[in-house]
Amino acid sequence: MILGSSDMGELIVTVATESDRAAFLSSVDGLFHEDLQIHDPYGDPEWAARGGDAYFTALLDDLDAVPLIARDGDAVLGHLVGRVMEPDVLRPGTKVASLESIRVAPPARGSGVGGRLVAAFFAWARERGAVRAGVTAYAANEGAQRFYARHGFAPSSVSLRAPL
Ligand SMILES: CC(C)(COP(=O)(O)OP(=O)(O)OC[C@H]1O[C@@H](n2cnc3c(N)ncnc32)[C@H](O)[C@@H]1OP(=O)(O)O)[C@@H](O)C(=O)NCCC(=O)NCCS
Structure with a gap:
């Protein structure tokens, strides 16, 4: 499914599928090494290597979550994971969405890839009733x-x- 095309080049944002597993895990691994590793001395930067496979498998089966991939041709430039939460006792009748994870490959930063991922996530979350x-x-x-x-x-x- 194509969620949006870009003004720049051939950039497209799609829902990740099984064939994106390696690229998705590589992007999540990169995020852990440049974000969690730098900012949390107790965080495990190797988490993606240990738990990433099971995480991705669960995402593919979860109707309330979406793993998005931004690509230019065969090159995967980044990922985003979004989720919608059902209403709870604190917010009856209200669905909210969570941007769980995002990363753009360093050479592709600053050219709108992250923005395209967020726009696709917002559209996906709105379609599911999140406010x-x-x-x-x-x-x-x-x-x-x-x-x-x-x-x-x-x-x-x-x-x-x-x-x-
Ligand atoms: C944050 C991130 C996803 C943005 O993706 P992007 O494709 O560069 O974003 P866009 O091109 O759509 O927007 C660029 C904006 O991102 C911000 N930005 C943050 N880090 C940046 C970086 N290393 N290079 C360029 N822009 C960056 C800036 O606000 C920039 O706007 P500016 O030109 O006014 O400074 C990307 O920088 C990234 O992967 N960072 C490392 C991982 C990370 O921190 N993830 C979020 C964890 S909470």
Whole structure:
């Protein structure tokens, strides 16, 4: 399924399928190494190598989640994982969506690939009745926060930590 084409080149965003497994896992692995590894001393940067396969398999079977891939021809330039949550006791009657993971390959950054992934995620979430999207970023990841702000995300809550 093509969720959107781009002004730039042949960029397309599609829902990932089994044939995208290796490229998807490679992108998730890259994210863990440049984000979690840098920003959380207790995080396991090798998580994708251990749990990525099962994670991707579960995503393919989950109607409330979507693994998206951005590609230019055969080259996979990035991924995004989105999810919609059913209403809960705190928000009766309201579905919200979560941007769980996003990464664009370094050489492709700054040319709109991430923006195309977010636009496709928003469209997918709206189609499923979600009225709001949320995302979590490390406070030190200022580039990601700038990127999210450009796509309409505003700060909502703050998570705090104390060393023990
Ligand atoms: C955040 C990210 C997905 C944006 O993808 P992208 O394709 O570069 O985004 P776009 O081209 O659509 O938009 C560019 C905007 O992204 C932001 N950005 C963040 N990191 C960037 C980078 N390394 N290079 C270029 N832009 C970056 C900037 O706000 C930029 O806007 P600006 O030109 O005003 O500075 C990408 O930079 C990335 O993969 N970063 C590393 C992984 C990461 O931090 N993921 C989010 C975890 S919460």
